[in-house]
Amino acid sequence: MTQTYDVILKGGTVVNQDGEGLRDVAIRGGRIVELGSFDPSQAGETTDCTGLHILPGVIDSQVHFREPGLDHKEDLESGSRAAVMGGVTSVFEMPNTNPLTTSEAALADKVSRGHHRMHCDFAFWVGGTRENVKDIPELERLPGAAGIKVFMGSSTGDLLVEDDQGVRDILSTTRRRAAFHSEDEFRLRERQGERIENDPRSHPIWRDEIAALQCTQRLVGIAREVGAKIHILHLSTAKEVDYLLDHKDVASIEVTPHHLTLTDEAYERLGTLVQMNPPVRAPHHGERLWWGLEQGILDIFGSDHAPHLLEEKQKPYPASPSGMTGVQTLVPIMLDHVNAGRLSLARFVDMTSAGPARLFQTALKGRIAAGYDADFTIVDMKRKQTIRNEWIASKCGWTPYDGKEVTGWPVGTIVRGQKVMWEAEVTTPSRGEVVLFQDGLPRA
Numbered sequence: 001m002t003q004t005y006d007v008i009l010k011g012g013t014v015v016n017q018d019g020e021g022l023r024d025v026a027i028r029g030g031r032i033v034e035l036g037s038f039d040p041s042q043a044g045e046t047t048d049c050t051g052l053h054i055l056p057g058v059i060d061s062q063v064h065f066r067e068p069g070l071d072h073k074e075d076l077e078s079g080s081r082a083a084v085m086g087g088v089t090s091v092f093e094m095p096n097t098n099p100l101t102t103s104e105a106a107l108a109d110k111v112s113r114g115h116h117r118m119h120c121d122f123a124f125w126v127g128g129t130r131e132n133v134k135d136i137p138e139l140e141r142l143p144g145a146a147g148i149k150v151f152m153g154s155s156t157g158d159l160l161v162e163d164d165q166g167v168r169d170i171l172s173t174t175r176r177r178a179a180f181h182s183e184d185e186f187r188l189r190e191r192q193g194e195r196i197e198n199d200p201r202s203h204p205i206w207r208d209e210i211a212a213l214q215c216t217q218r219l220v221g222i223a224r225e226v227g228a229k230i231h232i233l234h235l236s237t238a239k240e241v242d243y244l245l246d247h248k249d250v251a252s253i254e255v256t257p258h259h260l261t262l263t264d265e266a267y268e269r270l271g272t273l274v275q276m277n278p279p280v281r282a283p284h285h286g287e288r289l290w291w292g293l294e295q296g297i298l299d300i301f302g303s304d305h306a307p308h309l310l311e312e313k314q315k316p317y318p319a320s321p322s323g324m325t326g327v328q329t330l331v332p333i334m335l336d337h338v339n340a341g342r343l344s345l346a347r348f349v350d351m352t353s354a355g356p357a358r359l360f361q362t363a364l365k366g367r368i369a370a371g372y373d374a375d376f377t378i379v380d381m382k383r384k385q386t387i388r389n390e391w392i393a394s395k396c397g398w399t400p401y402d403g404k405e406v407t408g409w410p411v412g413t414i415v416r417g418q419k420v421m422w423e424a425e426v427t428t429p430s431r432g433e434v435v436l437f438q439d440g441l442p443r444a
Contacts, residue, residue, distance in 0.1 A: 069098025
């Protein structure tokens with residue numbers, strides 16, 4: 001029989017927009033060519049996926065890989081290695097590096113650094129500021145740009161845009177969906193006295209639910225006023241779920257595994273290791289987030305992977321930085337919830353591939369269909385595994401889930417037809433490319 005394909009994924013359960021079932025996937029030139037049943041002799045390589053589920057490649061649209069400027073914590077190579085080790089095939093990286101990603105030159109520098117050095121495909125958020133507002137219509141459409149990201153709560157230097165007029169100016173110029181860190185900076189400043197020295201349990205008291213809700217209400221009002229599309233990152237409060245129920249026409253919503261999995265009791269066990277912005281909160285917030293997920297109010301999962309070295313995290317609160325690893329554990333943590341019956345596998349797929357592709361208008365990614373990039377997250381839904389610090393590929397080498405047993409595990413990561421990770425080993429040299437967007441400028 002004539003060799004027709006480069007690779008065949010054989011005997012797996014394909015999960016996609018039309019359900020799930022046993023099907024082979026044929027790949028040629030980095031793209032999906034056909035779904036069906038194929039003889040191994042039709043391809044140069046066959047990967048046996050018997051007993052495994054073949055999912056569309058997971059897209060993590062919120063990661064901080066720290067390069068340039070903070071490379072000692074993470075860099076584009078190590079962060080993307082962690083991504084593919086966890087089954088993630090594409091990432092959108094955040095702009096709070098040094099220098100900030102706020103110009104065409106800074107974006108081009110990151111794209112150059114990532115090309116064929118990152119293990120997964122990639123795009124970069126461009127920071128929206130008062131200084132670059134006039135350039136936003138072009139910046140958000142440049143090759144490699146995921147869109148505009150705005151910090152309304154404490155962040156890095158010039159990336160903070162806390163006032164309504166500043167946000168209004170930015171949203172008046174955007175045409176793509178802009179992403180927001182939504183915490184009210186004015187309330188955070190007023191409440192700094194709520195922080196208790198060396199007591200990270202005071203973190204969610206300082207950065208309380210009112211700070212989050214007030215900012216989200218302001219943001220939605222401005223978006224309606226100027227006719228903009230917004231994306232609210234890392235939703236963390238019950239009241240925001242209830243409020244946003246009535247504003248889905250303008251606002252999409254991301255939720256993180258840690259806000260769905262951890263509660264404020266974790267401060268007793270892990271201290272500053274679970275210090276995040278916005279914070280991990282009391283259990284009723286997580287319960288309402290789960291309700292919002294069940295009702296379809298929440299749109300996508302994002303890890304908010306934000307690594308710091310252990311010695312940095314172990315500084316006494318509040319000198320300790322906020323952030324934790326997450327890109328490598330997104331898939332196993334959420335698959336464990338699937339196996340526990342908290343969400344379906346189809347919903348997981350929608351939240352990790354189809355959802356990000358739909359919201360951010362990626363081209364050729366987000367589903368298993370002929371003509372699309374051959375990006376796959378291959379998982380063993382029955383495998384029990386214990387997450388360990390030693391497994392974490394990030395430079396910082398730790399996870400708040402150390403010692404947690406999960407059911408459901410990423411076995412393989414395939415990016416544009418290349419088997420990048422298989423059974424916890426990176427198997428292919430890095431060949432990461434920029435993600436293409438339907439409403440962006442074409443790749444140069």
